[in-house]
Amino acid sequence: MKIFTIANQKGGVGKTSFATHFAFYLIEKGMKGVFIDLDTQVNASYTLEKSFPSSKYAHSLFQDNFSIDNSDEKLTLFLGSNELAEIYSNSSVNEVTKVFYNSIQILKQKGFDFCIIDTAPSLNSSLVAALFSSDYVLSPIEPEKYALQGIEKMINLISNIRKQNNKLIFLGMLISKINRRDPRHIKHYNQLMEKYPGFVLPQAIGLRSSIAEAVDIGIPVWNIKKSAARVASKEIKTVIECILEKTK
Ligand SMILES: Nc1ncnc2c1ncn2[C@@H]1O[C@H](COP(=O)(O)OP(=O)(O)OP(=O)(O)O)[C@@H](O)[C@H]1O
Numbered sequence: 001m002k003i004f005t006i007a008n009q010k011g012g013v014g015k016t017s018f019a020t021h022f023a024f025y026l027i028e029k030g031m032k033g034v035f036i037d038l039d040t041q042v043n044a045s046y047t048l049e050k051s052f053p054s055s056k057y058a059h060s061l062f063q064d065n066f067s068i069d070n071s072d073e074k075l076t077l078f079l080g081s082n083e084l085a086e087i088y089s090n091s092s093v094n095e096v097t098k099v100f101y102n103s104i105q106i107l108k109q110k111g112f113d114f115c116i117i118d119t120a121p122s123l124n125s126s127l128v129a130a131l132f133s134s135d136y137v138l139s140p141i142e143p144e145k146y147a148l149q150g151i152e153k154m155i156n157l158i159s160n161i162r163k164q165n166n167k168l169i170f171l172g173m174l175i176s177k178i179n180r181r182d183p184r185h186i187k188h189y190n191q192l193m194e195k196y197p198g199f200v201l202p203q204a205i206g207l208r209s210s211i212a213e214a215v216d217i218g219i220p221v222w223n224i225k226k227s228a229a230r231v232a233s234k235e236i237k238t239v240i241e242c243i244l245e246k247t248k
């Protein structure tokens with residue numbers, strides 16, 4: 001089971017839109033997986049629940065006695081909920097991390113091909129737990145100044161976690177919601193490429209309302225039959241194929 005965390009403490013940069021599409025894609029390729037929504041906003045749960053109804057909750061992965069039966073479902077969805085907020089406030093980072101890591105080891109024994117973890121826009125202990133338990137981390141980023149300012153913190157966190165989890169691979173930054181006709185976006189894109197050569201995925205995802213529409217109705221953008229959705233689909237699929245190539 002390959003474990004991917006999608007993380008950036010900056011909000012609204014496209015984490016959930018990418019994470020949900022990644023899951024749809026892998027399932028369509030015949031894989032079986034787990035999706036963990038670690039965000040009290042429950043956006044990913046909303047999008048995926050329509051195709052993959054669930055009564056499992058992500059907060060159960062932070063409890064000592066976690067167990068799970070074998071499942072034939074294509075996607076086992078661990079829903080986000082408000083209970084996640086209590087976990088962060090009631091226990092130390094080390095405790096939270098240890099318990100979550102143990103739950104992931106249990107999931108690993110159940111024959112899943114992948115696990116995608118969508119995280120909240122904050123530096124909380126569940127993010128540390130997710131990174132500590134993952135093989136790969138991807139950071140979507142918007143080409144806006146505030147987002148650029150935040151990425152440094154994210155990179156520092158990843159390199160600190162790597163001191164304890166040396167198998168964690170940073171797949172890089174995924175530029176999302178870029179308007180290639182906007183000189184400000186192009187300027188910020190170029191700044192990122194200059195400052196972090198090798199850490200920015202060569203493929204980017206444009207500012208495309210069909211992506212927002214798809215996650216709203218709970219389907220992948222490639223199932224929207226509009227010509228505008230075709231470009232968005234191609235962009236997302238190219239990014240996913242690039243990631244799969246890197247993680248073979
Ligand atoms: N490529 C895109 N083009 C246009 N809109 C997008 C794109 N990607 C995401 N959106 C929209 O932007 C908003 C934020 O996206 P999303 O929820 O994926 O970001 P996020 O990083 O998960 O946010 P949060 O940090 O709040 O969890 C959503 O309304 C979504 O529909």
Ligand SMILES: [Mg+2]
Pocket residue numbers: 015016017039043044118119
């Ligand atoms: Mg989100």
